[in-house]
Amino acid sequence: MVKHKNIKLLMLASLFGFLLVFPFSSANTALFGICGNGNLEYFNGEDCDDGNSINGDGCNVSCFIEAGFECTNIPYNISVCTPLCGNGTVNPGEQCDDGNAINTDSCTNSCQNAICGDGLIQASAEQCDDGNSINTDSCTNSCLTAACGDGYVQGTEQCDDGNAINTDSCTNSCLTATCGDGFVQGTEQCDDGNGINTDSCTNSCLTATCGDGYVQGTEQCDDGNAINTDSCTNACLNTTCGDGFVQGTEECDDGNAINTDSCTNSCLIATCGDGFVQGAEQCDDGNTINTDSCTNSCQNAICGDGLIQASAEQCDDGNSITEACAYGDASCTVCGSSCQQVPGTTTFCGDNILNGPEQCDDGNNIIEDCPYGDTPCNVCGPLCQEIAGTLHFCGDGTKDDLNGEQCDDGNTITEECAYGQTSCSVCGATCSSVSGATSFCGDHIVNGFEECDYDTNPGSNQPKNGDGCSSTCKKESGYTCFGTPNTCEFNCGNETVQSESPFFEQCDEGVPGYAGATAPFNGDACVVSVYGDSCNWCNTGCEQETVRGKYCGDGALDVGNKGAACAVSSQNTDCDSNICDPTTNTCTSAEECDDGNLDNADGCSSCNIDSGYTCVTIAGISSCATVCGDGVCALGSENCNSCNTDCGICHISPPTIAEEHDIGLFGSLLNGVRDTLISPILRIKIPGLDFSQPEPEVIEKVMLFDHGITTFEFGEDVFNIDIINKTEDLLPGEDYVIFKIY
Secondary structure, three states, X not given: OOOOOXXXXXXXXXXXOEEEEEOOOHHHHHHOOOOOOOOEOHHHOOOOOOOOOOOOOOEOOXXXXXXXXXXXXXXXXXXXXXXXXXXXXXXOOOOOOOOOOOOOOOEOOOOOEOOOOOOOOOOOOOOOOOOOOOOOOOEOXXXXXXXXXXXXXXXXXXXXXXXXXXXXXXXXXXXXXXOOOOOOOOOOOOOOOOOOOOOOEOOOOOEOOOOOOOOOOOOOOOOOOOOOOOOEOOOOOEOOOOOOOOOOOOOOOOOOOOOOOOEOOOOOEOOOOOOOOOOOOOOOOOOOOOOOOEOOOOOEOOOOOOOOOOOOOOOOOXXXXXOOOXXXXXOOEEEOOOOOEEEOOOOOOOOOOOOOOOOOOOOOOOOOOOOOOOOOOEEEOOOOOEEEOOOOOOOOOOOOOOOOOOOOOOOOOOOEOOOOOOOOEEEOOOOXXXXXXXXXXXOOOOOOOOOOOXXXXXXXXXXXXXXXXXXXXXXXXXXXXXOOOOEEEEOOOOOOOOOOXXXXXXXXXXXXXXXXXXXXXXXXXXXXXXXXXXEEEEOOOOOEEEEEOOOOOOOOXXXXXXXXXOOHHXXXXXXXXXXXXXXXXXXXXXXXXXXXXXXXXXXXXXXXXXXXXXXXXXXXXXXXXXXXOOOOOOOOOOOOOOOHHHHOOOOOOOOEOOOOOOHHHHHHHHHHHHHHOOOOEEEEEEOOOOOOOOOOOEEOOEEOOOOOEEEEEEOOEEEEEEEEEEEEEEEOOEEXXXXXXX
């Protein structure tokens, strides 16, 4: 059923089968059952009807009783609804009901137990109650008025650590601990709570010291840095010239009062012109006048210093040379060697004198031509520089009619006709048209790819096979082809030695099958069986070759027919050694040693062991050495120094040549040593002689070749001296040298 509270319309209703029409008004709405009409109608489902359409007054807009209310309900009468809370009885849904309208006691007007956070201040227990759970507003969640020290940051507080300690990060005034709050916290060295930087505690809460940037106590200044070269030193003293530190406009500061060192007493770097003579200065007059007696470079004024001294000089070009005029000038005035102005000498192109930038000067400014035939030529140009002249010559590739050329093929060679041509015209060596030389197989001249060009069929101009030169001008086997016109002959193998040109045979034993030839033939080598003997044989090219048997100096020890029977009277034929031992009538060894050479005085001479030597033969070759103490002074290996038991004692003390020019003394010493010593040894100190140098040195006529044979010349006397030992660097630039003199 639709319920309305205010309807001012005519309505129709049906009752007992007839239609009634009434005017609509609030006085008769009970007849129609509308919620809010002030008539309780149970048959329409209403629990109450308080005659309005307001919620919250006990009877809502749908005519139902609201929770927490009770209504007096008399049918077809208006309902009166009153709240249950406050009636002194705890009804369902109520926590309490003290029957009063006081919200600040233990039971609120909504019949709920009073608690912190319900928005109602309980006077007996709470300082405040803002009905929220925010601790940082003016009322905490404990219903206490917010205050510094409650542990919550509210209002103007910077912090609140809930304790009464002033030296932690939050002071008792709920301000964040900072330098200047009067309390020493954290890394602070001090905190005097004031804003004065010049007392014992700075505004940075550091104990005042020199270098903190603030002037305290006995300090003259304090710039807060460790720089000694600004206006305040690291000792907090005002900087001054002479304190040893370079500051401000100072160029230097050596901390002393000496004006003649590198730093003046004005703390300026000593310079020429400061009025004090320092270092390499010859003078210092303290001015910038270059033409007085002391120049601006602090040197005494002289001619040639490039500065004109008005009292004595007309000029000064910085040297003592009388210059020439500039190249090309006809005349000029120059500065002479005495700083006076004098005329200068002139030089120019065309004066027939080579000077300045000139490469040549032929006395004119004309470009000459090259004479015909010059290839190439240079001429002197108008600027006295060598330039190439225009060339006109046979072979320049340009036909020159004016000079009689018939042709010019770019060279001076008379070309030949192409091989195989019998005639042609070519450009000759003198640039005239001439017949070219021909070349072909059959012209009796070897050319091109020919090995020969020989024709036994005269007039045919075509060689034939079988005559030594084939039809293609190739040499046939067994022939030698030679000469112009070309001729071929059979030679090597005909048992006739043809030593003359063109055969040049050394021998000819023939070849098998040649007319009556018998062995040995060309190419049959001979064999040597006798010691010291040799034999010759002819090779296939008719060249003689020699086969040598065993011999002294071949580096292979050969005893020959040692031990063979012989007779002294025929020992030269019986024995390879040519010696027959008369006691045994047997041949001696052909060689006692063989060191692979025929040199004498090396221990093995002519394959006989030298006196004073012992030889050992390994793999056929002998190695010989001296034996000190065998009573024999071996020449070349032993001497009075190395083996005095065999060679005797040296008879002179080491002489010293005091001066390089004492050549006569040197010669006398050599003569005396050579004449008196058995095995001459001389130890000589020559000043200035250094054998460590790579090049030989020359001391007057004494020619010294490093570590080799040295020849000393003294007038007509010549001494060959072999350097056999030396000691280097006993004195700087000197050697002691041991010589063998012979």
